[in-house]
Amino acid sequence: MKNQSRNNTVALPVQASVVVGIYARYSCEKQDDTSLDDQIRRCREEALRQGLIVDEQHIYTDAAISGLDDDRPGYRQMMSAWASGALHVVLVDEFSRLSRDPLEQARLMKKLEQHARMRLVTVDGVDTKDSDWQLRLGIQGVIAQHESRRIRHRVERGMLGQLERGYMLGAPPFGYTLKRELDASGNRIGTHWVIDDDQAAIVREVYARRAAGESMHQIAAWLNAEGVPCGREAKTERGGFWRPARVKQLLDNTIYRGVFTWHGSTTHQAKCRSRGVEPDIKEYARPQLRLVSDDVWWKCHDKVVSRSGYGGGRYALSGVMSCGCCGGTLALTSVLKRQSAYCPACTVAKSANGEEDRLTGTVRVVGIELMLSHALKHFMSEPFMAAFRESLRQLLTGDKRQELEEAQRRLAELRRTQDRFSRLLGQLSDDDPVLERRYEEARDKVRKAEARVSELEQQTGTLDAKALQAQLAADPRQLLDALWETRLPPHELRALLHALFPSIVFVSKRGRYQAVFHIRFAPGVALAQASGTAVVSTRECEAWFLLRYVPAHGTGGHAHWEVDVLMPPRELDSTQGTDASEAAADSSSATA
Numbered sequence: 001m002k003n004q005s006r007n008n009t010v011a012l013p014v015q016a017s018v019v020v021g022i023y024a025r026y027s028c029e030k031q032d033d034t035s036l037d038d039q040i041r042r043c044r045e046e047a048l049r050q051g052l053i054v055d056e057q058h059i060y061t062d063a064a065i066s067g068l069d070d071d072r073p074g075y076r077q078m079m080s081a082w083a084s085g086a087l088h089v090v091l092v093d094e095f096s097r098l099s100r101d102p103l104e105q106a107r108l109m110k111k112l113e114q115h116a117r118m119r120l121v122t123v124d125g126v127d128t129k130d131s132d133w134q135l136r137l138g139i140q141g142v143i144a145q146h147e148s149r150r151i152r153h154r155v156e157r158g159m160l161g162q163l164e165r166g167y168m169l170g171a172p173p174f175g176y177t178l179k180r181e182l183d184a185s186g187n188r189i190g191t192h193w194v195i196d197d198d199q200a201a202i203v204r205e206v207y208a209r210r211a212a213g214e215s216m217h218q219i220a221a222w223l224n225a226e227g228v229p230c231g232r233e234a235k236t237e238r239g240g241f242w243r244p245a246r247v248k249q250l251l252d253n254t255i256y257r258g259v260f261t262w263h264g265s266t267t268h269q270a271k272c273r274s275r276g277v278e279p280d281i282k283e284y285a286r287p288q289l290r291l292v293s294d295d296v297w298w299k300c301h302d303k304v305v306s307r308s309g310y311g312g313g314r315y316a317l318s319g320v321m322s323c324g325c326c327g328g329t330l331a332l333t334s335v336l337k338r339q340s341a342y343c344p345a346c347t348v349a350k351s352a353n354g355e356e357d358r359l360t361g362t363v364r365v366v367g368i369e370l371m372l373s374h375a376l377k378h379f380m381s382e383p384f385m386a387a388f389r390e391s392l393r394q395l396l397t398g399d400k401r402q403e404l405e406e407a408q409r410r411l412a413e414l415r416r417t418q419d420r421f422s423r424l425l426g427q428l429s430d431d432d433p434v435l436e437r438r439y440e441e442a443r444d445k446v447r448k449a450e451a452r453v454s455e456l457e458q459q460t461g462t463l464d465a466k467a468l469q470a471q472l473a474a475d476p477r478q479l480l481d482a483l484w485e486t487r488l489p490p491h492e493l494r495a496l497l498h499a500l501f502p503s504i505v506f507v508s509k510r511g512r513y514q515a516v517f518h519i520r521f522a523p524g525v526a527l528a529q530a531s532g533t534a535v536v537s538t539r540e541c542e543a544w545f546l547l548r549y550v551p552a553h554g555t556g557g558h559a560h561w562e563v564d565v566l567m568p569p570r571e572l573d574s575t576q577g578t579d580a581s582e583a584a585a586d587s588s589s590a591t592a
Helices: 002-007 033-050 073-084 102-114 133-164 197-211 216-225 244-252 266-275 294-300 344-353 365-379 382-397 401-427 433-458 465-473 476-484 490-500 523-531 580-591
Strands: 015-026 052-063 089-092 119-122 176-182 188-195 259-262 282-285 340-342 503-510 514-521 540-550 560-572
Touching: 015 033, 015 073, 033 052, 033 089, 052 073, 052 089, 102 133, 133 259, 133 282, 197 216, 197 244, 197 294, 216 244, 294 433, 340 365, 365 476, 365 514, 365 523, 365 540, 365 560, 382 465, 382 523, 401 433, 465 523, 476 523, 490 523, 503 540
Parallel strands: 015 052, 015 089, 089 119
Antiparallel strands: 176 188, 259 282, 503 514, 514 540, 540 560
């Protein structure tokens, strides 16, 4: 009887006292407003069959918005009117138009069960005034969720297919323009990114400034002063403003070194870690889009120029050193006369949370500068540099297979470490900043190791013989004058310190006047700086130092600083990293 009434062409008596509304939505940008018109038309026909009058003021729509999206203006307005009692009946073409999210569907069904005045009617046969509506609506919800997963799978499969065929996805970043490829009928086949010469010159200048040590704030200020549009949706007539975070996004984009990274965004990776899933990251070579070399990109990437990630500060040692307890970046006090370095994270943890095992000691900056000068002399001693120059000579004629095998072995170890951190993050119910930071460090080491393996695989026959010869003849000891006596601008000196010392770790404090540091040094960078050539060898060495302050104690003598070597330098591969905790353990055992 019910089916007969639904198919009857004769309209039932209308119910004027009931406020009836319509909701329509489509999610695909390839569709247009005609999809909304079709849904509204079918809802009007259903209202006529049900004897309902649609209130034209209560027709809500959302165009080109997914059913999984929380920010849908039309849906929000409709739910508000429905909950307040201004709207009694809502008609939709099908349940999935309201939502494809299982949690939102469950919340909606709960509201319908709790409030008898709220009624939902779908064109495909569900009416909440029927006794079995929960079962039928639940089945439709499950179908909608499954269809959403299928759509997502098909979309990702299509996007990956386009990347495999050499096309690009989405809007191009700053430095490129979009070029569409059409078939004979004018239908779009795919899109390409093409280098914009004017913007590309700005991108290269940004990388050059960052490599020279400028902070994100300085670069953003320069871009704004030059009136460079930021490429975002313009909030001003000039095209918006650059901010440090926007500069960091530009520097972190792998496309500028000729690689498109699928699922490379930090947002996507954070979501994967919260679910305990390893991000499905894929890289697609796009050499025609390269704007900077790998060396420049890696130098500017992440925390190579500045361990704080953004760089800057009025002082050369800002962001240069890290804490051996928590791995955080050391800060400097503002009092210049007795300026000191300390770990703010450990200080807060001890004072606020009572964590007594934190590293809360301070070290005077003047002593640290003396220690770094001493470390340079120690690392660049004639026997050590002679041995390192001999390794450079072997690069001209040596076989790289053994080094490649070692780099591949190291890469496999780092990947296993990254996998362990990923699994641990997936098992946590709450955020763990320390574990997240360790995961990010492991991920960065994997990327550097991958770059090193790739470099070794392609290095045969590509060594710069002229640069090698120049470095063999250079005297790196001249860098001692460049550090403190030539008065370089803070950002340039900071960049030089980062290049020479990839790691300066404040390991521990022994009493009031003694501090232990673990330092890694890059002799290849020292020779490159001294000869004015590109870095050829990325190998590093490490040592532990004890910085001691000797006060006068009223004896008539002068207070002074002393530096002792706790462990002699040892060479290590550039892909190796010594955790602060390992450094602390090693230094403790060395001085026990």
